[in-house]
């Protein structure tokens with residue numbers, strides 16, 4: 001919709017084609033219905049891509065956050081409120097449905113035609129009717145902007161068509177992987193920890209490839225979630241797509257070994273009692289059960305047991321077995337490589353009548369409005385680029 005609005009503003013005759021009865025279904029789901037539409041600040045390093053991070057940064061910088069906000073306020077007509085504590089921006093009233101409706105109204109004002117319940121099945125660059133649809137004749141288009149999303153939440157319309165068509169057009173699509181997704185637990189006993197939330201430092205991988213983040217961790221009935229897990233999951237799932245099982249290690253409370261050594265040294269009773277002063281009871285019981293230190297007292301703790309205990313406190317290896325998959329993943333990583341599009345117009349370097357924008361491109365951000373930001377910024381570039389290119 002952002003691409004369409006910008007193409008229309010640049011003078012193009014625009015038609016939005018969508019397989020769903022109404023486009024923008026994800027806006028209704030986002031931010032628990034409230035629609036976390038933007039972050040309050042941008043850090044390009046928080047995005048994951050297999051393409052050049054420099055290209056990603058340049059694309060992001062093409063539209064300043066303040067100007068994106070101005071577009072939402074002035075063109076779309078949203079009133080936005082800042083949530084300083086979480087660094088997020090929300091609509092002041094109405095939530096996702098209102099955001100979606102205002103986008104649709106802006107399309108109407110810009111005289112953009114909307115063709116819904118129309119599934120695109122192919123793009124045929126050598127035909128005049130380039131956009132082949134499931135039923136009926138193809139659609140005549142000088143330029144086609146592919147804004148079909150990834151594979152997440154297929155019921156909202158994004159079923160991976162964009163990846164398939166990009167591949168058939170000759171692009172070397174980076175294999176997609178679920179992002180912003182919970183991990184499944186491989187130890188039945190951890191199910192009993194469901195509901196426990198604790199701040200942690202999370203490490204994914206080893207050596208130079210290790211990634212670290214701090215945030216809230218949540219045990220669920222099926223595994224591990226919470227903001228820090230969701231935001232780090234793409235490292236795990238990208239590894240999975242390559243056949244790797246990366247270790248995920250947790251430092252409870254984001255404490256270091258020396259923090260815990262100090263806490264244990266200043267205490268005389270049982271290990272359990274001391275740990276329970278800092279950590280949730282059920283978690284402490286579970287850790288000590290796994291370590292076989294159920295009844296241990298601090299004074300009787302052998303050296304090797306103390307080392308194992310510290311390891312479990314600062315580098316506990318999560319027994320994860322899988323991730324929640326695309327049905328649960330709020331975004332999809334991988335996609336059309338940024339090097340295969342012109343970063344200024346997002347025009348395909350392989351098929352000049354095609355542009356790409358949004359999640360179909362090889363970039364995915366953390367939660368917090370980063371993925372809508374990417375959709376808006378790339379939508380504007382692709383829309384303006386397509387309008388510019390329509391002459392030839």
Ligand SMILES: Cc1cc2nc3c(=O)[nH]c(=O)nc-3n(C[C@H](O)[C@H](O)[C@H](O)COP(=O)(O)OP(=O)(O)OC[C@H]3O[C@@H](n4cnc5c(N)ncnc54)[C@H](O)[C@@H]3O)c2cc1C
Nearest residue numbers: 018019026030031036120148149157161358359369371372
């Ligand atoms: C549950 C959930 C919560 C989220 N919360 C947030 C959040 O709070 N903040 C944030 O920034 N991001 C959030 N996201 C991510 C964000 O919604 C997406 O990154 C963003 O919507 C991607 O925009 P897009 O236009 O590229 O693709 P999409 O929004 O997926 O739109 C793709 C459109 O293409 C249409 N389409 C696909 N294939 C075809 C076809 N063959 N023919 C015709 N039409 C087709 C679909 O019907 C759909 O309308 C959330 C996602 C989910 C699933």
